[in-house]
Amino acid sequence: MSWIDIGAIDDIPLRGARKLRTHLGCVAVFRTDRDEVFATGGTCPHRGGPLAEGIVHGRAVTCPLHNWVFDLETGQARGEDASIPTYPVRVERGRILIDATLLRRAAA
Numbered sequence: 001m002s003w004i005d006i007g008a009i010d011d012i013p014l015r016g017a018r019k020l021r022t023h024l025g026c027v028a029v030f031r032t033d034r035d036e037v038f039a040t041g042g043t044c045p046h047r048g049g050p051l052a053e054g055i056v057h058g059r060a061v062t063c064p065l066h067n068w069v070f071d072l073e074t075g076q077a078r079g080e081d082a083s084i085p086t087y088p089v090r091v092e093r094g095r096i097l098i099d100a101t102l103l104r105r106a107a108a
């Protein structure tokens with residue numbers, strides 16, 4: 001894995017999300033009420049809704065446009081044959097690190 005710094009955890013509130021830019025493209029980063037952090041593709045596969053503006057509940061996010069619900073760990077949409085890419089992330093000394101290896105593959 002090749003980790004890159006994409007921002008400070010304090011910039012994302014609990015049960016919140018942010019769209020963050022990397023040199024390999026944008027990702028949506030979510031922080032749950034249990035202080036877990038997840039990163040996914042930022043665009044809903046239904047009609048392009050901005051997932052970083054969705055509602056975070058448990059380990060899931062609800063798309064703000066038509067309420068599809070995505071599991072943040074697997075990327076699978078509940079009740080739909082669709083998914084979003086997920087990326088490994090970790091938090092170290094207050095900074096969010098993302099695995100650039102998978103981002104590179106997604107950008108290719």
Ligand code: FES
Nearest residue numbers: 044047049063066
């Ligand atoms: S665009 Fe996300 S549910 Fe329709």
